[in-house]
Amino acid sequence: MLKIEAVIQPGKLDAVKDALVEIGVQGMTILEARGHGRQKGHTEFYRGREYSVDLLPKIKIETVVADDIAEKAINAIIAAAQTGKIGDGKIFVSRVDEVIRIRNEERGEIAI
């Protein structure tokens, strides 16, 4: 089983979620994050002080999928999240050894 972690633009959450659901990936967990990368931040002023803010709001989506569906999921995410501009985000894929559904203690792919 593979864990797909995608860092995306906040405005794209809905589209990505729908794209994943469409290809049959129901389960996912979403986290609010802030990202640092090539995308340039902005400057804020508060009274006399100037802050250059280089951490931008991002959404992190985590979904664990069976190996065979992973590529499809990745493509779905890309299709939904891509604008072609810097800051679109990244996808990280890594291996997961075990999945357990807490409700009924099912394990493995069936628990995804």
Add this chain to the structure above:
Amino acid sequence: MLKIEAVIQPGKLDAVKDALVEIGVQGMTILEARGHGRQKGHTEFYRGREYSVDLLPKIKIETVVADDIAEKAINAIIAAAQTGKIGDGKIFVSRVDEVIRIRNEERGEIAI
């Protein structure tokens, strides 16, 4: 070493934390998350607009443990978080190559 990531119902955080501490798992990191899965969401109305909200509040617990204690930790989490209803959440287990304690630069299992 293994990383155990558990997505649970928010109300179960305290119970799970206590269960882990009881079996000797002290270190853990908690994140607020929102989850999508089989559990159905709800509808919200704001003025004329209707929103079907299918991202539900969840808590994500991450804890890195030695291999031999992992199964015990998983069972502790299940025991504390299970209600038997849809939405109880999932546990994901994956391998961690290295752990470092920032304070004293200890590495490996001793640093957990």
Add this chain to the structure above:
Amino acid sequence: MLKIEAVIQPGKLDAVKDALVEIGVQGMTILEARGHGRQKGHTEFYRGREYSVDLLPKIKIETVVADDIAEKAINAIIAAAQTGKIGDGKIFVSRVDEVIRIRNEERGEIAI
């Protein structure tokens, strides 16, 4: 490619970020977290009720780097985040199989 996850004191975020950028690690994702560990919490009182709060605010930094740069990154984080006091946090290192840049679908180390 390796994923470095560092849980640090909130006040150290800026220093760690700068240290990473300095050694050439541009990309990173930051999450607000709460941690449980050896560091003792505190007691809060609300009206008649007493709460012992043992989840402390932490920042979690995630950065995926090429294998050869990992050790440098770890050292940079330690150097910037260490105070020598309990609660300084931990670093977890694990393997990542694939990285994809959403913007242009580049894959692998070039996408980091």
Add this chain to the structure above:
Amino acid sequence: MRLRSVKVYLAVLLGLVLATAPAFGQAASTPKVDSGDNSWMLVSSALVLMMSGPGLALFYGGLVRKKNVLGTFMQTFAMMAVITVLWAVVMYSLAFGHGNAFIGGFNHVFLKGVSLTPNPTYAATIPEQTFMVYQLMFAIITPALITGAFAERMKFSAMLVFSVLWALFIYSPMAHMVWGEGGLLNAALGGKFPCLDFAGGTVVHVTSGVSALVTAIYLGKRIGFPKEPMPPHSVVLSFIGACLLWVGWFGFNAGSALASGTLATSAFVATHFGAAAAALGWLAAEWFRNGKPSALGGISGAVAGLVAITPAAGFVTPMSALAIGAIAGVFCFYMVVKVKNIFGYDDSLDAFGVHGAGGTLGAILTGIFANSSINPLLGAGKATGFFEGNHTQVLNQAIGVGLAWGISIVGTLILLFIVDKLIGLRVSPEDEAIGLDLSQHGEEGYHAEASAH
């Protein structure tokens, strides 16, 4: 009583005026609106409404968990809407219409005969409609206070029905007995047991606080209480609310003079002093007991002091107000921190611990500290409170309070039973888990998802 006190007062003032301005002679017979008094009473009405919304709504809303913040707001807000209509239809008549010693009549239903000229029985220098709308604001906040006891677990529909019945069958007679013409406890207009209650210590706080206790016990604890921690989701909101309560309370207490003369000033000063001393009292007790004085403690103390000074506001000297406040601050702290834990009921936001306990204490202390130099309600120069030598007044106060306790306990129990049978009081455990905001109102207080910048 505040009515009589005002009248006596005005009589004295008028005397002064008459001595120097004989041309005003006839004015005494034809009541005339005084622009200054009416100005103050309109402001006071606005201030008392502000105590409910946003004041009390914020104070309570900050103390609950995030998932219940709007539900908690709504319990107060609904009173602003529902009680207003009820008041116009029948409640004003039941409280202030012609009736017997226990309740008014139906002569003012649909506000029939409630005109824009003063009704000298109640207030000789402001339009009766000003008096009517001012009293309405009291009728709004009183049932809203109760909601603190059953926070986070009552159905919105049940809350509405219960509050309407409670307003009709408990508030209306209590208001009539204490403030209505010929009311049993009315010290100014011929009551059998003259009980001093300047601005509603008994009518507002004892009734709501005791009813709160009853509902908290009847409904049972919130799921998870007391094991699960349920800290306030935003002491910040509660702080804003408490400050607005303090400011609004000037309308509540000083407005109860029903004019902007010296009695209003006296009540204003007493109110402020009572609040300040009680905040200090609670903070000191907390510092002593927990090692730290908290912001929640400070504002809780201030509210406790405001409650306790309410019946006394127009009867006591500034220095007595400080004393009453200090006593109330410490007393309510122990009620909330110790007594509640001993008995173990889940008075979620301490409606009883602050309003019931503080109101009862305040009513008794009024009998002790009341002074004829401030308010010659029982006759100029006649001993009024215990310290002045009128030892029976404390008894009268106790009778008033006892009656309020009795009616509140019995009445609330009956009403809860009826509503429970009719539509059920509590939300389902699932709804309680997801919170009132979503389950009862289909919305959320805060939208993190909206932060998509």
Add this chain to the structure above:
Amino acid sequence: MRLRSVKVYLAVLLGLVLATAPAFGQAASTPKVDSGDNSWMLVSSALVLMMSGPGLALFYGGLVRKKNVLGTFMQTFAMMAVITVLWAVVMYSLAFGHGNAFIGGFNHVFLKGVSLTPNPTYAATIPEQTFMVYQLMFAIITPALITGAFAERMKFSAMLVFSVLWALFIYSPMAHMVWGEGGLLNAALGGKFPCLDFAGGTVVHVTSGVSALVTAIYLGKRIGFPKEPMPPHSVVLSFIGACLLWVGWFGFNAGSALASGTLATSAFVATHFGAAAAALGWLAAEWFRNGKPSALGGISGAVAGLVAITPAAGFVTPMSALAIGAIAGVFCFYMVVKVKNIFGYDDSLDAFGVHGAGGTLGAILTGIFANSSINPLLGAGKATGFFEGNHTQVLNQAIGVGLAWGISIVGTLILLFIVDKLIGLRVSPEDEAIGLDLSQHGEEGYHAEASAH
């Protein structure tokens, strides 16, 4: 009209006074400040300012997404600053100076001749400067109301220029026509089409609401609307704002009596009753349609009721106020929930659905419910509203409203066109995506990073 009503009223009062106090005889000729009236009008001025900031700013600010909260605040706050200066320089003169039936003149530029003695044309018992500053508060909130329609997408600079022009060319003539001496619609001071507008239903709400609709359509939808969900980021803030609007509205409506006599009381009661009944109306309609009554619905209903009762406040009985409120609550609910969706424009915070629709409805209902027993503006005992037998008043109301619609539509279109050509109205798509707070003001409403404890 409220001016004449006040004058008539004061004349009656004065008559009473004169009968008993002949020594006051000469006072009628030299207008004298009444401390009670002035007290009330200063308070009312403060209350109306509070309606803008923090009231309206919070109400609107809570409804937008987090990234636009400060930008939304600023659109109201800027009015507090800019319109004040504009008013002093020329607007007061244009609205209340000597002029023709459509607009005032330049005799009061830089407040020349606006003294501390009463100007009996407008208000005989308060300093003219009190009248001036009170009216200023209305001029501030009116353009601020429009901003709800173009929330989350207009440039700050364009908003400033547009608002200034709008205030000069739309608000000033409308205020003059309805309230100014010799204004076309002025029922009190010799207007051709006497239109009843006690506190600004037409001048404030119809003009701003209709202009809002025009700007919403002209600017186009927010990017992502209606597909992307854009729930309010904090109904909590909106709730606080709405409650403060309710409280402040007492200054708006009851203050429009320009004195603290019985007319102020009457308007105060009508205001409160209208708000309460409308909140119930909206909640009931929502409960019926969606299965749940919401907090946002409750406060939206209250505001709708306050809007609708505004023109009627000094003309109707308490019971009529309840009726007007209930109708307005249900009506505006359907405007916002159904009509908007049918046409599909993005009136982001429903400035038209609430103020435009509610104001228009209220103006018509005023013609129906107005009663000479409350306000003998058209002559003591002369039928005033439709139910009293004056069937033509509804027509006059329609003329007033129609004129306001016409001027608002045409004027706003022209002004938008000009500003669009000059500097552009909308922010860039990128700026819209990152939000007004950062793009227009370089700051953020909330700083999570700051929570580094």
Add this chain to the structure above:
Amino acid sequence: MRLRSVKVYLAVLLGLVLATAPAFGQAASTPKVDSGDNSWMLVSSALVLMMSGPGLALFYGGLVRKKNVLGTFMQTFAMMAVITVLWAVVMYSLAFGHGNAFIGGFNHVFLKGVSLTPNPTYAATIPEQTFMVYQLMFAIITPALITGAFAERMKFSAMLVFSVLWALFIYSPMAHMVWGEGGLLNAALGGKFPCLDFAGGTVVHVTSGVSALVTAIYLGKRIGFPKEPMPPHSVVLSFIGACLLWVGWFGFNAGSALASGTLATSAFVATHFGAAAAALGWLAAEWFRNGKPSALGGISGAVAGLVAITPAAGFVTPMSALAIGAIAGVFCFYMVVKVKNIFGYDDSLDAFGVHGAGGTLGAILTGIFANSSINPLLGAGKATGFFEGNHTQVLNQAIGVGLAWGISIVGTLILLFIVDKLIGLRVSPEDEAIGLDLSQHGEEGYHAEASAH
């Protein structure tokens, strides 16, 4: 000075009245409460309390980091409780009792002799207790203003002790010198150096602002300052606070007329105009310098304008108020943005930059713009300010301000030294890191954990 101005004013008014109503003749000798004046002064007292809580508490609380929000609230809230008791015990007597040119006496300790009849020395138409409680509200907010300078790092206990001492030894004499009978700087009641300070520019803002600077320097910077970013955790809270400050300031300034006559109106208008122009001034400067006008800038500017107009409010024309405001907005912007950075002290929330600098500027500008047509305090028709031809008044203003600076610097240094030796001023570095909320009060402002829905 405002006392004399009021008296003169009232004399004029009375003259008018006497001319037409001889029956009032005797009233002049027996001071009588005016219901309109008292109504206004009670409202003003409530408004000034609202400036502290929630106004200032929110303004400051929003500017700190999340972990210090309640601690910051408490620094203001504690003043509401502590100073009230202190005032009753001895401070009122020290400020307004019989004494010498520098300080009052002990004749009013425990409010002995402070009755419900007017004290014509200070205010002839309101009960002395109204005057007393109104002045109390000023004594509350003044030390609260200082707390902005040492935000996020002072022990709660030390803050309490310091504030009590400061109130006793710096505020009391300053208030006496400027407003007390026979005070050195009292322009109305026989001071040697008649200094114009209508509502406390010197007494309130200069003293608190300068003391703030001293404490900021004495305590040293916050750990991490200026390297670590410390943006406001919620400009939203600060915005609400600032708006409430603006609204409350009407009570502060217009209330300082101590009556609701034309002087109150004049001060009300000047206050509003000053705030608006200053908001524009700051925004313009910011727009020019940073390329963007910010919400924080807008509200900071408004507050700066309110500060600067405070001493001038009852002395200047509306147009002068605009000028004073505009100057203050730009001036304070540069104080906060440039001067602070040059010197590098950590005046965390700019208590000095806004109150110290703005107060000093306002005091001087008062000497320049004051006009006898608004306030014939120095004698009807006698030149009052510089522009009117009284060139020495600026000198008198400078003497008053200089004295305030001197006393504030020396006095604050001594008090800080004493408190530091006694119990220590600063929290430990650990406590500073976890924040005041947890370390000093054992609670948190917001509970995310509570969001468990």
